[in-house]
Amino acid sequence: MPRGRTRARSRATPATARRRPDADTQSRAEPGGAERGAKAPSLGFGPEGPLVMPDAMALQTAVLQRMQKVTGNQVVARMMIQREPPTPSAIAGPTPAAVPADLQAFKDKGPMPAAVAGTLVQPPPGGGFQARYDPVAMTLTVTMNVGVTFVDGMSMPAAVAVAGHASLNDAATRINALPRSARAAEVAKWKWAGDQETWMTGYRANVTSAWNSAGTGIQFQSSHAGWEAQLARVNIVVNTQAAVAASPAVPGASTIPATAGTTHCNATIYKTPDDNSDFGARGGGRDANGKSLLELGSGQTVAHSHLLRQKVLFDRGSKTLNGAAKAELDKIIYSFQTPTGGTGTNIDVTGHADTVGSRTAAGEARNQAISLARAQAVVDYLKATRVGGNNLVNAAARVKTTTGAGSAGEGATADSRRVDLVFAGGKGQNVAAHEFGHMLGLQDEYASDPTGVQGKIFGTGQPVGTVHPQDARSTAAGVGNSVYENNDNLMSVGNTIRSPQYVTFMEALRTVTGSTEWKLKA
Amino acid sequence: MTQAARKKRPLTLEYLIQTRSKRSGTRIHSTGRTERLRDDGAWERLTRLTPAALAELTTAVDASGYFDLPATIAADDGPSGTDLHWTIDLDGRAHEVRAQLGSHMHPALQILNDLVQRLVAEALDAAAGE
DSSP, X not given: OOHHHHHHHHTSOHHHHHHOTTHHHHHHHHHHHHHHOOSOOEEEEETTEEEEOOHHHHHHHHHHHHHHHHHOHHHHHHHHTTOSOOOGGGGOOSSGGGSOXXXXXXXXXXXXXXXXXXXXXXXXXXXXXXXXXXXXXXXXXXXXXEEEEEEOSEEOGGGSOEESSGGGHHHHHHHHTSOHHHXXXXXXXXXXXXXXXHHHHHHHHHHHHHHSHHHHOOEXXXXXXXXXXXXXXXXXXXXXXXXXXXXXXXXXXXXXXXXXXXXXXXXXXXXXXXXXXXXXXXXXXXXXXXXXXXXXXXGGGTSOBOTTEEEEEOOTTOOSOOHHHHHHHHHHHHHTOOOTTSOOOOEEEEEOOOSTTTTSHHHHHHHHHHHHHHHHHHHXXXXXXXXTTBOOTTHHHHEEEEEEOTTTXXXXXXXXXXXXXXXXXXXXXXXXXXXXXXXXXXOOOOOOOTXXXXXXXXXXXXXXXXXOTTHHHHHHXXXXXXXXXXXXBTTTTSSBOOGGGGHHHHHHHHHXXXXXXXEEOO | OOHHHHSOOXXXXXXXXXXXXXXXXXXXXXXXXXXXEOTXXXXXXXXXXXXXXXXXXXXXXXHHTGGGSOSEEOOTTSOOSOEEEEEEEETTEEEEEEEEOOSSOOHHHXXXXXXXXXXXXXXXXXXXXX
């Protein structure tokens, strides 16, 4: 289904959809109905005679009259004064043959479960989420309730910066290398100052837009014969509430509604500058109270992690890889190896030159040539070099572009004499959305060296191509397979949510509907 | 501080902190020379610890029970976003510890983490003449 259409449908709230279950029927019936409407009812009188009712309104009246015959006065009367909505079967008059009886019965059951809070679904090992499917709105609502503790990323007793978390030690050291008079202003960027509610608002918007079907384009479809029109679009609702003992106090803080079920996750948010994504974030797990864990730097809802963009540096005037550049490329090859049976991600290689000598056309031509030669040297190395007994499998096919950018936009620094390697388009990762995946019960899919020595990416200790423990679940759910690979998947090092990452939603849908007859909608 | 503790003992310490995308670290040589790991993987001089600071660090390493720690320590409550890698060589005895950081750091490592941070900060402060 085109994404635009998905978005348009998902904007309708379940409540709205329930009030107007016949909306689609009306729009389909409209043209013919208008033509057949020989007598347009009058609304009143204008300067040139009776006003004619718009076609849509005439049609609505016609539909209501037809429904009145089928369902009786009481149902129509209820609709007209917009009281409690009638059951879908009661108002299905215009196209009764369009919906099979068993599907209609399924829709008539109403939201599943009936309880507004939904069903607690707990993929191991975390605190889970609430799930509820509305068969009329065709929406699977996934609700995550998050209790938030706010912690300063940095404090400054006795005029020196002290990190609030080990992953921020280096930032504290850099601040302490400043003159004492300059430190307070820097440390202030790492302290909460009444901006907690703003952060929670941003967090909710961040993760819901990332994971909703409207954002991913992924939805489910019934595989029951005759039910092809029955869909399930994922709608994420995140409720946040500051911990009661929050210090400093959180002004005007949001709350978790009483009807929203239990708290699923206890989060600790460390204040960092908005442009900082260095915090050692983690999500998932399970705390002593059986809740999921989230530890996040506040800047990680804004600043992205850029592991799909790597670079190597060249000596001034040189188009030959030096020892450091080769060592860096070895790490890059290790991390972005092609998994067995896979094709690997696309790679775009772009060389750059510094601006030295670029004031003349001849000088810029030389810089252009050297930037391209640098890019070509990197590509040749990728194709030829063996790292850990393997070269970059499928390298020739994976390298899509080899470009020399000259010195445009560059300065005269060492960083200007570089080659960029961009994997899978190079989009930065929304770290908050990645960690939310853990809270949904998903595991990391990025690959790293088990010894923690080789490569550019660290953490899972699972080499590229290792079958992921989630693979059995995602295969059983019919949403695809999972291997460890450094690619553009959100649960790897990129920002794209694909069908295997919807495995917990598929499981939840099957749980709340009591049916396994669901599949990915193509 | 005892006389024995004040006596200079050969100590080198390297402390790496690794998140998924960033590796940072501090290295302290027996001379007191202290280095910082840059983003490009090279070590750069940061400051120099005084003999008194080195002695305090040596005493803390002894007292922490560092050499009795296991070589690997898993996070106590789920996946880790930060891995710690300590290497300490004291009196010719070397020991490496790789620890995943959970909600709480291992108490012995927490003591050493806080002390290294404080001593480096004090040395930087002193070097700045403040």
